[in-house]
Amino acid sequence: MDGLANVPVTGPFVLAPNHSSYFDHYVVETVLYSVRGKPTWFLTKSEAFDKPLSRFWHNVMRCIPVDRGQPTAATLGRIGELLSSGSALVIYPEGTRGTGEQLLPFKDGAFWFAVRHNVPVIPVGIAGAVEVLPKGAKWPKKAPLRIVLGEALTDDPSLSRTRRLQALRMQAEQRIPQLIAAAAGSTADPTGVLGLEVSRQIDAGLQPDGRCPAPTLRRLNRLAALVPVRDTADIELPVQRLRLQGLRAMSAGPLMRLLLVYPVRHRALALLRRNPEHPMANYLVGRWHLSMPRALGGRPETGAEHLGRATVAAPQADTRYAMGLAEALVAAGRPADAMQPLITVIERTPRTDRGHRRVQRAEALLSRLNSAIPGVSVDVPVQTQANMAGVGGSR
Numbered sequence: 001m002d003g004l005a006n007v008p009v010t011g012p013f014v015l016a017p018n019h020s021s022y023f024d025h026y027v028v029e030t031v032l033y034s035v036r037g038k039p040t041w042f043l044t045k046s047e048a049f050d051k052p053l054s055r056f057w058h059n060v061m062r063c064i065p066v067d068r069g070q071p072t073a074a075t076l077g078r079i080g081e082l083l084s085s086g087s088a089l090v091i092y093p094e095g096t097r098g099t100g101e102q103l104l105p106f107k108d109g110a111f112w113f114a115v116r117h118n119v120p121v122i123p124v125g126i127a128g129a130v131e132v133l134p135k136g137a138k139w140p141k142k143a144p145l146r147i148v149l150g151e152a153l154t155d156d157p158s159l160s161r162t163r164r165l166q167a168l169r170m171q172a173e174q175r176i177p178q179l180i181a182a183a184a185g186s187t188a189d190p191t192g193v194l195g196l197e198v199s200r201q202i203d204a205g206l207q208p209d210g211r212c213p214a215p216t217l218r219r220l221n222r223l224a225a226l227v228p229v230r231d232t233a234d235i236e237l238p239v240q241r242l243r244l245q246g247l248r249a250m251s252a253g254p255l256m257r258l259l260l261v262y263p264v265r266h267r268a269l270a271l272l273r274r275n276p277e278h279p280m281a282n283y284l285v286g287r288w289h290l291s292m293p294r295a296l297g298g299r300p301e302t303g304a305e306h307l308g309r310a311t312v313a314a315p316q317a318d319t320r321y322a323m324g325l326a327e328a329l330v331a332a333g334r335p336a337d338a339m340q341p342l343i344t345v346i347e348r349t350p351r352t353d354r355g356h357r358r359v360q361r362a363e364a365l366l367s368r369l370n371s372a373i374p375g376v377s378v379d380v381p382v383q384t385q386a387n388m389a390g391v392g393g394s395r
Contacts, residue, residue, distance in 0.1 A: 001190045001227065002182070003149035004197040006122060007035045012083040013152070014114045015040075016172055017124035018180055019092035020100035023133035023140060024126055025061050027147055028090055034226045037219035041082055043091045043109065068095060068107070083117045093172055100130030103177060111168040115161050120152035123172050125179025146183040146190075150175055190227045195236025198224045199280070202243060208353040212247045220244055235271040239281045242267055246284060262296070264288050279321060282310035286324055290331060300331035311341065319345045323358055326365065335369050342366040 017028060025042060032040045044063035049055040058065075066075050082089060091110035098104045114121045128145035153171045155164060198220060205216040212220070221244055229238050242264050249260035265288040268281050275281065289303030307325040314321045322341040329338035345362040349355040 001031075001147055002186065002188065002193055003151075003179075004031070004035055004194070004223075005200065006149045006151050007032065008120075009036055009201070010086060012086050012117070012119045013088055014110050014119055014121045015088055015090045015124060016093050016110045016121050016176065017090065017126055017147075018098070018103060018176055019094050019096070020098050020126070021129040021133045021135070022097070023129045023145075024092075025090075027126060027129060027145065028124070029061070031147060031149075031226065032088055032090075034219075034223040036088065037215070037222065038087065040088045040090060043079070043089060043113075045096065066109075068109075079113060080117065083113075083119055089113065093169070093176070097135055099135070103180075106169055106173055108165055108169060111165045111172070114155070114168060115164045118157070120155065121168055121172065122152050123150040123175045123179055124148070125150070125176055125181070125183045127180055127183035146186050148179045148183040148186070150179050189230070189234050191230055191237040192234035194224070194227055195234065195238075195240050198237065198240040198244075202240065202247070206354060208357050210354065211250050212244075214251065217244065217248055235275050235278055235281065238271055239268070239278060239284070242271075242284055243280060246287070261288065261291060265292075265297070277309060277313045279310040279314040279318075282306040282313070283321055283324060286310060286328060290324070290328055300328050300333075304328035304332050304334070316348055317350060319349045319355075319358065322348075323362060326362070330365070330369070335373055339366065339369055342369075 015028065015032070017024060028042075029040050032038075039062055042058075042061060042063045043066050044058055046065040046067050048058050048063070049065045064075065064078060079089065091113065093106040093110050094104040095107045095109070096104070110121060113119075125148045126145070127147075128143055131141075131143035132145055133140040153168050153175065155168060157164070159167065201220055201223065202212065205212050205220065207213065224237065224241050224244060227237075229241070245260055246264055249257045252260060265285055268284045268288070271281050272278065272285070283306070286303040286305075286307035289298050289300060289306070292298030304325060307321060307328050310321040311325050322344045326338040326341040326345070329335070329341070342362045342365055346359055346366070349359050349362075351359070
């Protein structure tokens with residue numbers, strides 16, 4: 001699996017995958033729902049609705065019947081409603097299932113609807129679905145399956161509709177075989193790829209106070225469960241699952257918060273045995289020690305050790321680790337050692353909404369430490385001196 005970042009979390013688009021198996025529906029629906037948390041709709045030939053059992057299955061899968069010769073006004077209206085409401089519409093450019101050996105000639109439908117409603121087309125390559133559920137088979141079987149989602153095709157609104165349609169179709173004819181080949185030849189660990197995408201989406205979904213809204217948490221938990229965790233050297237996905245558990249605990253009541261947080265340390269330490277320098281795994285252990293009382297095993301000095309490792313291993317611009325380290329050092333009775341991490345936070349944090357709040361926390365803590373520790377001084381940036389005096393940086 002690759003290219004999840006190419007799927008818009010919100011907004012309408014047309015997804016254009018190759019089609020060799022009914023299992024393609026399940027793959028696409030599962031992936032899109034995990035990323036977006038919204039239903040996906042499939043444009044399907046009207047003949048598929050002729051028989052009762054087939055009609056029932058296609059209705060359950062949210063398929064829209066279309067006369068491939070001439071779509072009815074009702075069909076056009078329904079598609080317009082779905083795209084106007086921000087839904088994703090899947091249209092197989094081949095128009096019907098192929099054998100999986102060679103793509104069938106592409107039809108115009110996917111590109112016609114995209115041009116008509118000014119929405120992007122995202123090409124997709126699926127490899128292995130034909131082995132899972134070949135044409136004529138009644139039950140799926142176990143076989144390797146991979147999917148690669150490409151970047152949206154380039155669309156030039158200055159062209160006429162006909163030229164735009166042609167340009168999109170030509171791009172798809174070139175790009176989709178490349179994506180199929182990439183999916184078939186991929187050796188990347190899907191848990192690692194998914195872990196990085198979950199991490200990216202968590203960061204994008206966090207509010208300025210560091211919390212994650214409940215609907216976003218539910219969607220991200222579905223995304224994190226998209227592939228099973230395997231015992232590999234790449235621990236990114238299980239780490240992000242633990243991170244989601246911690247974020248859920250932040251909005252829970254006291255008892256539920258304890259039940260959610262308490263197992264995190266043990267599980268994170270198990271992952272660190274496989275990758276001792278992983279910054280987020282160390283961060284989770286460090287934060288656990290800061291949040292737990294000593295009676296339940298919390299040790300600020302141990303937390304400072306893990307947060308120190310996280311700070312060293314993390315990218316310089318990601319100052320959440322340095323902030324945690326400073327707070328752990330203060331809690332461990334080493335306030336003088338906390339000053340330099342605080343300066344790091346102030347100097348290197350990007351000034352986003354969340355970053356601004358982190359800088360304010362660092363400035364406030366640094367101000368208290370400067371006042372509380374006699375004979376200890378640090379070089380405080382000029383802007384920070386102004387902020388600490390109340391001149392800049394409103395909350």
